[in-house]
Amino acid sequence: MDIKEIQNLIKFVAKSGASEVKLEMEDVKITIRTGSDKTETTIVQAAPMQQAVPMQQVAAPQNVAPQTEEAPAADDKADANLITIKSPIIGTFYRKPAPEKPNFVEVGSEINVGDTVCVIEAMKLFNEIESELSGKIVKVLVDDSSPVEFDQPLFLVDPS
Structure with a gap:
């Protein structure tokens, strides 16, 4: 109005x-x-506040819940040597280049510097996210086709 x-x-x-x-x-x-x-x-x-709160509530539980469900003692020791690949932009996370194609990486995949690990769509542009390290994918932290925030963890990588 x-x-x-x-x-x-x-x-x-x-x-x-x-x-x-x-x-x-x-x-x-x-x-x-x-x-x-x-x-x-x-x-x-009250519309601006109502719109901002659900976005945070939707994004946070998807990423926080899976990390806290595992045994805390095992996570502390295992996570000590793991490196996190984080989202460089806000957008929609995709694990594959197209619906009929296979995922870029799976848990257990070996990656090298420059390998594409996912795609993030932002404003109708598909941005390939490349690995800045070599190692083995230990965990995928985000579901396919879900929204991601800037600096949100996407993958855990064991560099050894």
Whole structure:
């Protein structure tokens, strides 16, 4: 709802003689109270906060839950020598170059510097993510076709 629509609504309520009108939509709450010569308008917009919170809630549980489900003692020792490949951009993570093609890497795959490990789609562009280290893929931390954030861990690699 834009300003012109709100102004027209205020004028309409003032002419109608109603003392109070409440209007609630998905992203806007409007209360218009009219008195003798005075019109009071309260506008509450909560849409920006509602949109920001679900994005964080969707992204965080997918990545945090799998890491915390394993035995903590085993993770500490095993993770000490593992290196994480992180997302350099925000976008959608894909493990394969096309739906009918095989995954770039699997758990246990040996990778070298410059090998493509995944693709991240950002703004209709498919960006090949290349490994900056050699080693063996120990764990894939993100599901195929899921959104990823900047600097989000994608793979765990054993460099030895």
